[in-house]
Amino acid sequence: MTKTFLKFEFTPTEWAxxxxxxxxxxxxxxxxxxxxxxxxxxxxxxxLPITPAVIKxxxxxxxxxxxxxxxxxxxxxxxxxxxxxxxxxxxxxMGIHTFSGDDNLYxxxxxxxxxxxxxxxxxxxxx
Amino acid sequence: MSNLxxxxxxxMIPSGYKEDVVYSQIPTNGNGDLSFTRASNGxxxxxxxxxxxxxxxxxLNTNTLSSWDLEGGALxxxxxxPDSTSTAYKYVQVPGGGLYSGSASVTSGNxxxxxxxxxxxxTSITCIIGDGDASNTTxxxxxxxxxxxxxxxxxxxxxxxxYIYAISNASGIYVWHPQLNIGSTAKPYFPTTDRxxxxxxTYQNGGGGCPSLLxxxxxxxxxxxSEDFSQANxxxxxxGTGSVPVVTTNYATSPDGTQNADLVVFDRGxxxxxxxxxxxxQTFVTASATYTMTCYVKAATSGDIGKNLSWRNFxxxxxxxxxxxxxxxxxxxxxxxxxxxxEVGFYNRGTYSTGNSVSVLMWGFQxxxxxxxxxxxxxxxxxxxxxxxxCSKTGISSLIGQTEGVLFCDFEFVGYGSVxxxxxxxxxxxxxxxxxYTNSSNKIVMEVSSGGPVFLDVSITLNVGTRYxxxxxxxxxxxxxxxxxxxxxxxASGSVPSCSEFNFNYxxxxxxxxxxxxxxxALFKTRLTNSELASLTTI
Numbered sequence: 001m002t003k004t005f006l007k008f009e010f011t012p013t014e015w016a017x018x019x020x021x022x023x024x025x026x027x028x029x030x031x032x033x034x035x036x037x038x039x040x041x042x043x044x045x046x047x048l049p050i051t052p053a054v055i056k057x058x059x060x061x062x063x064x065x066x067x068x069x070x071x072x073x074x075x076x077x078x079x080x081x082x083x084x085x086x087x088x089x090x091x092x093x094m095g096i097h098t099f100s101g102d103d104n105l106y107x108x109x110x111x112x113x114x115x116x117x118x119x120x121x122x123x124x125x126x127x
Numbered sequence: 128m129s130n131l132x133x134x135x136x137x138x139m140i141p142s143g144y145k146e147d148v149v150y151s152q153i154p155t156n157g158n159g160d161l162s163f164t165r166a167s168n169g170x171x172x173x174x175x176x177x178x179x180x181x182x183x184x185x186x187l188n189t190n191t192l193s194s195w196d197l198e199g200g201a202l203x204x205x206x207x208x209p210d211s212t213s214t215a216y217k218y219v220q221v222p223g224g225g226l227y228s229g230s231a232s233v234t235s236g237n238x239x240x241x242x243x244x245x246x247x248x249x250t251s252i253t254c255i256i257g258d259g260d261a262s263n264t265t266x267x268x269x270x271x272x273x274x275x276x277x278x279x280x281x282x283x284x285x286x287x288x289x290y291i292y293a294i295s296n297a298s299g300i301y302v303w304h305p306q307l308n309i310g311s312t313a314k315p316y317f318p319t320t321d322r323x324x325x326x327x328x329t330y331q332n333g334g335g336g337c338p339s340l341l342x343x344x345x346x347x348x349x350x351x352x353s354e355d356f357s358q359a360n361x362x363x364x365x366x367g368t369g370s371v372p373v374v375t376t377n378y379a380t381s382p383d384g385t386q387n388a389d390l391v392v393f394d395r396g397x398x399x400x401x402x403x404x405x406x407x408x409q410t411f412v413t414a415s416a417t418y419t420m421t422c423y424v425k426a427a428t429s430g431d432i433g434k435n436l437s438w439r440n441f442x443x444x445x446x447x448x449x450x451x452x453x454x455x456x457x458x459x460x461x462x463x464x465x466x467x468x469x470e471v472g473f474y475n476r477g478t479y480s481t482g483n484s485v486s487v488l489m490w491g492f493q494x495x496x497x498x499x500x501x502x503x504x505x506x507x508x509x510x511x512x513x514x515x516x517x518c519s520k521t522g523i524s525s526l527i528g529q530t531e532g533v534l535f536c537d538f539e540f541v542g543y544g545s546v547x548x549x550x551x552x553x554x555x556x557x558x559x560x561x562x563x564y565t566n567s568s569n570k571i572v573m574e575v576s577s578g579g580p581v582f583l584d585v586s587i588t589l590n591v592g593t594r595y596x597x598x599x600x601x602x603x604x605x606x607x608x609x610x611x612x613x614x615x616x617x618x619a620s621g622s623v624p625s626c627s628e629f630n631f632n633y634x635x636x637x638x639x640x641x642x643x644x645x646x647x648x649a650l651f652k653t654r655l656t657n658s659e660l661a662s663l664t665t666i
Contacts, residue, residue, distance in 0.1 A: 003166055003323065034546055041166060041514040043347055046412065053468050055362075055410060060468050064412065075166055075514065097347070100504055100511040101168025101180070101322060104187065104229070124198060125225050125259035125292045 004076040005105035007095055008087040009069035021081045022074070039078045045071035045097055075099045093119050131663050135535075135649040136526045137629070141340040144326040146182070146319065149340060149518060153649075159526055161629075163326045165516040170503045171329035171341060177384040178491065178503055182325040184317040185238065185288055185307045186228045191320075192216055192302070198292065199224035200299070208303045209243055209273040217247060218291070219299035225292025226302065227259065236507075237385065239279045240289050241313035243303040244269045252296040258282050259290035266293075269300060277313045310385040327516070329502070329644065339539060339644035340518065341502065342632045347512040348504035349494045350409050350471070354381070355507075356389045356489055360409060361472075367403030368396030369475070374407075381490040382423050382455050388490040390427050393436065393475030395484075400477045408472025409494075413441045413464035417498045420471055421459045426451035427486035434482035437474040441494070446479045451487060459500045499542030499591065501642060515640040519630040527553055527626050528652035531602035534561055535651070535663055538597075539644040540589045543569045548641035551597075551631055551648060559624035563597055565589070565641065573599055573608045573616070577624040583608055585616040594646070596664040602654040612665035614657065 010018065024038040047066040054062035071089075074080070090113050094103055111120035132138050137159040143150035144163070151159035173179040188194045192202060199221035208215040218226045246252045249271035256278040257263040265278035282288055288307050294300050308314045328338035352358040356374045363371040373392045381388035393405040418441040426432045435448045442462030449458045471494045475485050491503050504513045536551040543565050550571070552562020558579045566572050570586040583606045589595060600607045606618040629650065632641040655663065 003321075032547070041345060041512070043512050049412070053410060055468075055470070064468065066412070073512075077166065094509045096351075097510045097512065099167045100513050101185075102166070122196070122227065122287055123259065124223065125227075125255070125257075125290050126261040 003102070003105055004080055004109060005099060005102050006074055006076065006080060006084070006109055007089050007091065007106070008072045008074065008084060009067075009089050010072065010087050011068070012070055014087065015070045015072065018083055018087070021083060039076065041075040041099065043073045043097060043099075045073060047071070048096065073097050073099070075102060075105070090114065131655070131659060132647075132649055134651060134653075136528070136652045137523070137650040138647070139340070139645075139649070140647045141326075141328045141338050141645065144328065146321075147324045149326045154526070159520065159523065161518050161520045163516070163518050164324045165514060166323045167512065167514045168322070169327050169341075169343070169513050169516070170505070171327040172331065174330050174335070174338070175384070176330065176335070178382045180309060180505065181327045182317050182319055182322055183308045183314050184319050184322070185309070186305055186319060187322055188320055189305050190214065190318045194229045196227055196229055196287075197224065198227065200226070202226065206301055215243075215245075215301050215303040217299055217301050218294075219247070219297075220292070220294050225259070225290055225294075227287040227290040227292075228305065228307070229287060236309065237279065237281050237311060237387070238288070238307050238309055239277055239311055239313045240305070240307045241275060241277045241316070242289070242291065242305040243273050243275050244291075245273045245301040246271050246296065246298075247300060248296050248298040250296065252294065252300070254291060254295065254300060255293040257290055258287060259292065273301075273303070279311045310383065312384075326518070327502075337646065339646050341644050342516040342518055342640070343501050343513070343642040344544070344640045345512060345515040346495045346497055346501045346504065347510055348506050349411055349496070349510050350492050351506050351508060351510060353492045353504070353506040354387055354389075354490055356391055356407060356492075362406075362408050362410070364406040364408070365395075365404065366406075367400065367477070368398035369403050369405040370394045370396065372405050372407045379427075379488050382457075383490075388425075388488045391473075391487055391489050393473065393480075393485045393487070395475045395477060395480070397483065398477055399483075401479065402477070404474050404476035406472065406474045406476070408439070408470040410468060410470050411441065411494070413466055413469045414496065415464060415466040416496050417461055417463045418494060419459065419461045419497045419500045420494045421457055421500045421503070422492040423455050423457050423490045424449060424451065425455045425488040426453055427488050429453070431482070431486050434485050435480050436485050436487055437476050437479040439470060439472060439474065441469045441471055446474070446476070448479065451485070457491075461498060499642070517632060517640060519628065521628045523629060524625075524627040526652075527629065527650055528601070528654075529625055530623055531652070531654040533598055533600045533649075533651035533653075533655050533660070535596070535598040535649045536563065537594070537646040537648065539594045539646070540591060541642040541644065542591050544641060549630060549632060550641055550643060553626035553650075554628045554630065555624055555626040559626060561599060561601060561624060561626060563599070573597070575599065575601055575606060575621060575624065577622045583616055583618040583621070587615060594666060596666060598655075598660050598664050600654045600660055605654065607657055607660060609657075609660040609664045612661050614661070
């Protein structure tokens with residue numbers, strides 16, 4: 001099964017709608033309903049800092065300025081839903097998060113999008 | 128294997144594995160081999176007691192070279208290998224060409240390549256092993272006999288992980304079993320395809336003994352550069368009479384057995400008030416949730432043994448203290464964050480720490496949103512997630528007693544989750560199951576359900592970090608549940624569900640997956656006697 005590692009940014013409303021496409025509701029052993037992700041691993045990175053906080057003497061002097069978009073990394077175990085495509089983002093490898101050991105999967109997606117990037121062109125060996 | 132276990136229809140004692148599979152000891156024909164998934168790296172404690180990445184071979188498709196690339200030339204399969212199989216490859220190059228391991232390496236660091244090579248012409252030739260960079264060239268002399276060559280280098284992020292090039296004879300070279308592993312010593316060859324779904328057989332701290340099958344939930348190490356405290360991501364600060372921490376990288380041998388532990392000197396000067404400190408930390412935006420911080424630490428000198436170093440998790444201002452020894456210890460602390468910006472790191476701070484100057488060896492810092500610690504997740508420039516492990520076997524009605532039987536599981540309990548989580552269970556159609564799970568009240572529940580009605584519904588409290596042997600025996604109107612040699616419950620009424628699937632942790636969803644270390648598990652197609660159940664479950 002081919003796996004795909006993609007990065008996304010959504011507005012909170014967009015994410016609330018689209019996440020339903022990759023969610024499933026199951027019955028847990030106690031009989032309650034549990035909603036989780038299906039055929040993928042999801043890490044919600046949240047509103048990423050655009051400007052980091054300034055901290056001095058263990059106190060926050062200036063709070064961080066955060067993006068208004070909700071960042072999400074997804075490792076798909078099946079074909080990603082087409083509805084997610086418009087929300088793909090491609091920070092230079094690896095961005096701020098990776099799935100351990102799966103860097104090559106993100107690089108595959110990145111190089112498909114930017115084949116001429118220095119990250120994607122293997123230089124000839126130097127003797 | 129005990130006499131009782133030899134009567135089982137399926138026995139899993141963690142020993143043999145490969146990508147996607149944990150082998151069963153009974154049956155040996157493959158019908159009982161368990162399917163395993165985990166779509167990422169993970170780490171374990173190996174038999175030598177060292178922290179090790181699984182799989183340790185960082186290259187893809189090392190038996191087939193199917194994802195490898197050529198800088199010109201041709202690669203053909205089917206040549207006689209050192210083990211007399213026809214699994215070696217022949218690479219015939221063009222001038223200036225070479226063979227390399229696919230896309231660029233995204234991670235950097237000290238690594239060792241190993242590969243079997245043989246000259247096609249039968250005469251001695253030379254070639255280069257490295258990553259294609261001039262500073263990482265190891266020239267080897269290849270003869271007409273198979274030889275295992277190794278080269279240690281620091282991989283760059285713009286180069287492939289392994290490059291074989293500058294072959295001095297036009298006839299080319301035979302290649303077999305390439306590998307790249309972390310550290311300066313070549314490890315035994317581990318064949319890979321996609322490097323995913325490799326089971327982790329983990330040993331106790333310090334190594335030795337028998338391994339357990341480690342099955343964990345998904346977790347993210349939030350800190351960056353978990354092994355390199357010199358990076359700017361680690362803020363070095365001071366106040367009062369203190370000085371900023373001084374980091375010397377790669378100062379000592381770390382718990383992974385390589386020279387990559389950092390020395391950090393925390394000097395708060397002469398002051399002894401809480402305003403005098405030396406501080407190393409990273410900052411995060413936290414949720415209102417429980418976080419666990421872990422780090423390997425050791426006193427750097429004999430004079431630092433017994434000193435306290437303070438550390439801070441994501442909590443609301445609490446300080447924790449670690450007493451340094453001359454052995455590596457993985458320190459662990461849990462705390463509930465209030466939400467918002469918080470720091471995680473170490474201090475030498477007056478009123479909290481002893482010793483105005485403390486020198487400590489540090490390696491493998493981890494901060495995760497979890498109520499218990501999980502295995503170490505290495506990070507570099509980004510945080511990293513280890514996805515959940517899952518182990519199961521479907522379509523084994525013939526190995527599961529359909530009218531009577533026993534489900535036995537021997538495991539170390541790691542911790543409760545926030546929702547109910549299976550530890551081991553047999554399952555059939557909807558409402559048909561037999562198994563154990565932890566519930567949301569922090570108890571373990573044993574249930575047998577045949578189409579809905581639940582029998583033998585009992586619950587007991589487990590201690591985290593403790594080994595348990597549990598067995599449920601089932602037969603119509605004759606059920607029993609044993610834990611560690613003691614009878615917990617019996618039930619003289621109820622019918623037996625028809626089951627066809629054996630699962631360890633709940634494998635339907637990542638979020639519900641439990642974390643445990645499984646020492647062994649077995650299924651029997653007959654209901655053992657109560658005395659046999661007591662014997663089977665005695666620690």
